[in-house]
Amino acid sequence: MIDVTMDMEQYDCPFIETTDDHDVTFRALQWDFDSATRELETRMMVEGRSRNSLESGLSTLQTHGNMHQCELFKKHDDVALIKTTIAETNAMRVIRNNGGFITGPFEIEAGSERWEVGFDDATVADDTLAELEVNNEFTVEERHGLELDPMFDLMKNTDAAETLLEACRQLSETERQTLAVAAEKGYFNQPRGATLQMLANEFDVSDTAVSKNVRRAERKILKRVVDAMDTIEDTR
Incomplete structure (x- = not known):
């Protein structure tokens, strides 16, 4: 197809x-x-x-x-x-x-x-x-x-996909931008490619403010990821 x-x-x-x-x-x-x-x-x-x-x-x-x-x-x-x-x-x-x-x-x-x-x-x-x-x-x-297998996998797991989509929608615009820049700059890498100070400078806010935005975004995303994991049907 x-x-x-x-x-x-x-x-x-x-x-x-x-x-x-x-x-x-x-x-x-x-x-x-x-x-x-x-x-x-x-x-x-x-x-x-x-x-x-x-x-x-x-x-x-x-x-x-x-x-x-x-x-x-x-x-x-x-x-x-x-x-x-x-x-x-x-x-x-x-x-x-x-x-x-x-x-x-x-x-x-x-x-x-x-x-x-x-x-x-x-x-x-x-x-x-x-x-x-x-x-x-x-x-x-x-x-x-x-391909047939990926299509079947997606159809079997529409509930999980909807849960992840809802997680993205729950993010505020500030949280979305902060998370995107943090990932792009390597903040979540090991070792880190960016520090809180670098992210704070990027958004012209304090270290505390950018740290709160990252943590709030992580909590919203991770909760939905865990919920989605519980509904995934493994088709392998």
Whole structure:
């Protein structure tokens, strides 16, 4: 299996055209393609730079020629949840006709869309990408083969992966930056490549302050790591 990550610019996509004109971002929570009507139904999270940006973006989206249905579920400040139905785009048609399939959520902002697309073999992937170039602009950001064992391991341990992801989200911005710089400078190496004084100078704070930030970040991460270890199923 070949997995391709693309930065896609579809000329007939309502979401992409909306982000071209308004400071809004779309993230797909769910999607379903109706092969009979050739329509894509999605539930999308929409985030605007401001409430006005969100309002104007939703207005433009609803009146787009390729938008068949746009229903607002919930809205709060600069974030909204919507359900949409759009006509099949050229890029969608090409990928489906060549046996490709979506492997990750859509993310659309600033006039382009991040696609995660899978193919059963490399030749099919090459042929599809060549056909896509006729009517679409895109950049292949990543391309790699997915082996069965790593895929199965990840699927078996999604709970552990979610726990580690939550650990990262619990870090404050200061803790995240401090931990990243400490690791980059070799603070955790043996012998140490950096001292607390060096880290303090990097952030222009006291030794005590940077030490507290490191310890808080370590506690949050290590607790979640231990929790994740308890749920891991060894597939070796």
